[in-house]
Amino acid sequence: MKGWDLFALLALGAIWGASYLFFALGVRTIPPLTFVAGRLLIGAALLLLFRRVSSHKPAGDPPRGAFWVMGFFNAALPHTLVAWSEQTIASGIAGVLIATMPLWAAGMTAWMLREERPSRRQLAGLLLGFLGILVLLFPDLRRAAHHYIVGEGAVVLAAISYAAATVYARRALRGIPPVQAAIGQLLYGGLMVFPLSLILDHPWTLSPAPISIAALLALAVLGTAIAYVMYYRLLQRVGVVGISLVTYLNPIFAVLWGALWLGEPLSGWVLGGLVLILMGVFLAGR
Numbered sequence: 001m002k003g004w005d006l007f008a009l010l011a012l013g014a015i016w017g018a019s020y021l022f023f024a025l026g027v028r029t030i031p032p033l034t035f036v037a038g039r040l041l042i043g044a045a046l047l048l049l050f051r052r053v054s055s056h057k058p059a060g061d062p063p064r065g066a067f068w069v070m071g072f073f074n075a076a077l078p079h080t081l082v083a084w085s086e087q088t089i090a091s092g093i094a095g096v097l098i099a100t101m102p103l104w105a106a107g108m109t110a111w112m113l114r115e116e117r118p119s120r121r122q123l124a125g126l127l128l129g130f131l132g133i134l135v136l137l138f139p140d141l142r143r144a145a146h147h148y149i150v151g152e153g154a155v156v157l158a159a160i161s162y163a164a165a166t167v168y169a170r171r172a173l174r175g176i177p178p179v180q181a182a183i184g185q186l187l188y189g190g191l192m193v194f195p196l197s198l199i200l201d202h203p204w205t206l207s208p209a210p211i212s213i214a215a216l217l218a219l220a221v222l223g224t225a226i227a228y229v230m231y232y233r234l235l236q237r238v239g240v241v242g243i244s245l246v247t248y249l250n251p252i253f254a255v256l257w258g259a260l261w262l263g264e265p266l267s268g269w270v271l272g273g274l275v276l277i278l279m280g281v282f283l284a285g286r
Contacts, residue, residue, distance in 0.1 A: 005238050012230050013246050017253025019223040020091035020098075021261055023083050026215035029208045031201040032083035033193055038216050040075055040190030043224030047183045050229060066172040067184035068192075074165035075189025078158035085151035085158075090264040095254020096274050097155040103129040103280055104163035121283050129280025135273040178232045186224070251278065 026035045086094055103125065133156070165185075173181050197203055231246075251274060258264035 005234065008230060008234055009238070009246060010249065012227060012234065013249025014253045015222055015227050015230075016246065017095055017250045018257050019219055020082070020086065020095045020254045021257040022215040022219040022223060023094070024086045024091040024258070024262060026212045026219065027083050027087050029212040030206065030216065031197070031203075032080055032087070033197040034201045034203045034206065035083050035212075035216055036076070036079040037190055037193040037197045039079065039220045039224060040186045040193065042217070042220035043228075044183055044186035044190055046221065046225035047179065047186065047228060050225065051179055051183065067188045069168060069172065070165055070181070070185035071188030071190075071192060073161045073168065075185050076192040078161040079189070080193065081154040081158040081161070085154040087151070089148055089151040089155070090258055091262060092251075092255035092258035092264050092266075093152065093270065094155045095258075096251040096270070096277055097133070097152060098159050098162070098254075099251040099277055100129055100133060100156065100280075101159040101162045101166075104160045105166050108163055108167045125280045125283025127280070128283060129277050132273045132276030132278075132280055135269060135276055138269055178235070179228070182228050182232075 023035075030038075082094055082098070106125070169181070176184075255264075255266065255270065255274060259266050
C-alpha cells in the first residue's frame, strides 16, 4: 500500500471513528429518530448530487425489495440503535462494540453461505472477540447498571444488523455499482425513519442546540457523503483486503475522539476489551 493510500485509509478511519462522537453530540438535543432521518436523507441527497456530476451512472436495477432490506438492516435500524444508545453510554464504547460486526458476519456466513465456512483461525477470532465484549461490559455487569447494559446491548444488536446486511448484500446487490447501492440504502432507510420522526418526535417543535445541528451536518456531509466517496475510491486502489483495515481503525479513533472531546474515561476494562476485540476481528478477518 502506497503512502498516500495509507494516509487516506487512516483519514477514513478517523472520520468514521468520529461518527460516534457526532452521534453523542447530536442526540443531546435532537431525538434519535429525527437525527438519523436527517443524516440518511442529507447523505443520500449529497451522493445523488455527486453521481449526477461524476461518471457514476446507474447500471440496472437490483432485485425487487433489496434496497428496502438494505435500507432497514444497514441504515435505519443500526443507526437508530446507535443514536439511542449514546444517550446513556460513551461514544468510544459504542465504537468498540460496533467493531464486532465482522465477528457476527463470519458466523452468519458459515450458516447462510455454506461455501464460505470459517477457518479455525476465524473461529478463534469469534471466541476472542466475544471474550473482549465480556471484558468491556464486565464493570456494568458487576454493578448491574441496567440502563448501561441495555444501551450496550443495543449497539451489539446494531453490529449484528450490519453483519446481516453485509451477508445479504453479497448476493442481492451483486453487480450493482457501490455508489448506487449506497444511495439506495441511505434513501430507503431515510424514508423508513422519516415518518416515525414526524409521528413521534414532532421535529417542527424542537429547538436543537447549535452543536447538535453541527454534529448532524458533519455526520451527513463528512461521515456519509465524503466518506463513501473516499471508501469507493480506496476500494478501487487497494482492493477489498486493504480497505477492510478501516474496520480495525474505527474503534481506536472512536475511543480517542471520545476521550479528547467528551472527556470519556479510558479505563483498563475499556482498553483491555478493545485489544481483545481488535485481535478477534483481525483473526476472523483473515
